[in-house]
Amino acid sequence: MTAEEGCVRVAAVGDVHLDADVVGRYRPALDHLGLKADLLLLAGDLTRHGTEEEARCVAREFGGLPVPVVAILGNHDYHSDQQEGVAAVLRDAGITVLECTGTVVNCAGVRVGVAGTKGFGGGFAGACASEFGEPEMKEFTRHGRELAARFGESLAALDCDVRISLTHYSPVPETLLGEPLEIYPFLGSYHLAQAIDAAPEVGLAVHGHAHAGSERGATPGGVPVRNVAHPVIKQAYNVYQLSSVLMPA
C-alpha cells in the first residue's frame, strides 16, 4: 500500500471503547499509519462510560500520530455527562473534535473538508419518529432533526475540494443490515442522509454505532456510506481512497 499522488487516503474506525484495560492495544497497528493514510477519522464511542479518565486513554492511544486525527463523540461518550471534558482532553492531545462543526485538512494539496456530528436516532423513511404526541417523543424527534440541520449547514459551508461526513449514528439503513430491524430508529436517521445529499462534492460518509451492522451502503444521492464500527471492520482501521472525486480543479 503506497501513497499515490493526488489521492486522499482516509483511515477510519469507530466504537473503540477505550479504557485502561485496552490502552496500547491499537498502537502497533498505528505504527505505519503515516504510510497508509493521510488522515484518521474516529467515528465516536471512543470511551466506555464517557469519563475524562477514559478520554485520557483515548488521548494516549490516538494522540501524537503522524497524520491529522479528526473525531466526533458517540452516545457512550455522553454517558457520564462529561462530554465537554472528554472533548477537551482529546483536543489537548491534538485531536480535532467536531460537533456540528467542520475542519479542512490539506492532504497533498487537496483540501479535504470534514464535518461531523454525533447525530441521533429517529429512523428512516417510512418508519421514522415524528414530532407528535408526548413531549418526550417530540423531544426525541426534534433532537435528531436539529443536529442533522446544524450538521448539514457545517458540511455545506466547508471551503474545500472534497467533503467527508463523519457521524456516529447512521445516515442510511443499508449499513445497519444485521441489526434487529426493531432498533433501527435508535441507530440512525434519514435526516443525516438528507443533509449529506444537500451538500456538494461529498465523497464519503463514515459512521459507527451499529456493531452488528454491515460495512457498505450509499445515500439516496449516491454518496458512499461506510460503517466503520470496530466489530464491523474487524481490524484497527479501514482505509478508503477518494480517487474519483478529489482531483483539484
Place this chain on the structure above:
Amino acid sequence: MTTDQYIEGELQNLLAEDGRIAEQGIRFVRTGSGIALVGEVESTERRALICQAVAEAFPDLPVQCNIGITRVHEPEEVEEL
C-alpha cells in the same frame, strides 16, 4: 410473552446499565433451556465481566459465552471509492 423473553429484556438492560459493563453490542440466542451470548468486545477482561454479571443475575440460567475479542491488526487493503 414468555419468561425467556422477559429474561432477554432484563439481560439487555443489565449489559448496558451495569456500570462494570456498558455494552450495547451483545446479542442473545436461545439454546434449548439456556442462552448464548454473541458479539465482540475489546478485551478478555470485559468478556469475563459480562459472563460473571450474567451468572450473578441469573444463577439458574445455562449460559454459553460465545463472545469474541475484536482484532486490531493493520489493514492490508485500500478500498477505492
